[in-house]
Amino acid sequence: MSTPGWYPDPSGAPGRFRYWDGRAWSQQTTDRPGPRPRRRIMPFVIGAVALVVVVGVIIVFAVRQLGGSRPITNAPVPTSTVSGWDDSSPTAEPSPSREPSPSPTPTPSGRKSTAPLRSCPDGDPLLRRPRPNDSRVHGGGLSFPRVPGWEDDLQTRGLSWAYDVSSQSKRLEPNWLSVVAVGELRTADGFTAPKQAAQSIVQCVSSSYFYSHFESATERKSERTEVDGRDAWWIRTDIRVDDPNVEAEGDTVDVIVVDLGDPDRLGMYLGAGSIGDRPVIKILDDTIRGLRVD
Numbered sequence: 001m002s003t004p005g006w007y008p009d010p011s012g013a014p015g016r017f018r019y020w021d022g023r024a025w026s027q028q029t030t031d032r033p034g035p036r037p038r039r040r041i042m043p044f045v046i047g048a049v050a051l052v053v054v055v056g057v058i059i060v061f062a063v064r065q066l067g068g069s070r071p072i073t074n075a076p077v078p079t080s081t082v083s084g085w086d087d088s089s090p091t092a093e094p095s096p097s098r099e100p101s102p103s104p105t106p107t108p109s110g111r112k113s114t115a116p117l118r119s120c121p122d123g124d125p126l127l128r129r130p131r132p133n134d135s136r137v138h139g140g141g142l143s144f145p146r147v148p149g150w151e152d153d154l155q156t157r158g159l160s161w162a163y164d165v166s167s168q169s170k171r172l173e174p175n176w177l178s179v180v181a182v183g184e185l186r187t188a189d190g191f192t193a194p195k196q197a198a199q200s201i202v203q204c205v206s207s208s209y210f211y212s213h214f215e216s217a218t219e220r221k222s223e224r225t226e227v228d229g230r231d232a233w234w235i236r237t238d239i240r241v242d243d244p245n246v247e248a249e250g251d252t253v254d255v256i257v258v259d260l261g262d263p264d265r266l267g268m269y270l271g272a273g274s275i276g277d278r279p280v281i282k283i284l285d286d287t288i289r290g291l292r293v294d
Contacts, residue, residue: 006030007209020209114192116199121189125156125165129184131294138294139166140184141260142227142267145290147180147283155179161189161204162268170280176246178273178280180287185257185266194233194257195224197266201255202235205270213243215250225256227267228293232258238275248274254284260293267293 009016009029019026131138135146140162147168154169159181167181191197199222206217221236233256240250251272258267269291273280 007212010209114196116196116203117190120161120200120204123160123162123183123186123189125159125162125183127163129164131166136292137166137168137180137182139182140164140267141262141265141294142182142258142269143292143294144180144182144269144287147287150180155181158208158210159183159270161185161201172274172277172280173247175243176248176274178251178271178277178283180271180284181269182291183268183270185268187264187266191257191266194231194259194266197257197268198222198233198235198255201257201268201270202237202253205253205255205272206237206239210272211239211241211250213241215240215242220252227256227258227291230258230260230293232256234288240275250275252281252284254288256288256291258293 004021005019006017007020009018010025015031016029017031018029136143137146137152147170150168150170153167154177156165156167159165159167162183162185165181165183167179169177169179171177185191185197185201191200202217202219205211206214217240218238219235220238221234223234225232225234235255237253237255238250239253241248252275254269254271256269258269260267269288271284271287273284
């Protein structure tokens with residue numbers, strides 16, 4: 001997974017880049033990635049607002065002159081096609097102490113969609129539920145044995161679609177690291193079942209800034225499994241990159257989503273280790289074997 005630098009803006013704006021400082025998205029954007037911009041943007045904002053007002057006045061005048069026109073009441077609402085890790089909100093970073101309002105369910109009430117999400121919702125990975133103080137890493141109703149020598153919560157903010165996230169990471173080279181994490185997914189955000197949620201998370205990961213030099217994704221496993229007797233779905237994918245700044249070929253990424261028996265939430269595990277790095281892949285396998293429902 002990549003580290004600080006300019007990446008395509010996760011909001012989906014074409015040709016725009018946003019600066020990632022290694023822990024959170026900056027408010028600074030540019031269409032020419034390079035040194036972090038310092039120019040003032042207020043004059044451009046004021047000019048743009050003025051232009052919108054003038055155009056609006058012209059449109060209103062033209063509509064009134066037409067006389068026989070009718071208001072548009074049945075125009076379709078466009079569907080978002082943005083995908084990726086959505087850490088680009090222009091508002092202040094969520095506080096760990098607040099309970100965020102869930103996003104509207106994208107499927108009709110009483111029905112569960114089996115299709116992966118078309119965009120990654122905004123969660124609050126820093127939201128914390130009570131958890132034991134022991135030798136395990138807890139989050140989202142799941143836990144795994146702590147990995148000795150790995151750093152705590154280096155990439156927690158990056159899992160921006162989840163809640164109550166805890167992670168451990170190890171830097172393998174200056175611009176590449178491995179990660180294991182657990183967190184909570186909410187059905188109100190569109191994660192309706194283990195398989196559909198796992199497929200959605202794989203898409204979010206593949207299109208994220210972590211793999212901004214994405215080249216290909218090869219699914220190695222997609223199967224039903226169990227965690228502590230609970231129904232779960234496990235997807236293992238090789239994500240390859242063509243990044244001149246790293247030696248790694250890419251990551252083997254594991255996503256496991258667990259049905260916790262709660263209609264409002266699911267448990268999520270995510271692990272990523274360099275393709276072909278046997279010691280790191282063994283750590284992922286050991287972590288998965290030690291995965292438990294709290």
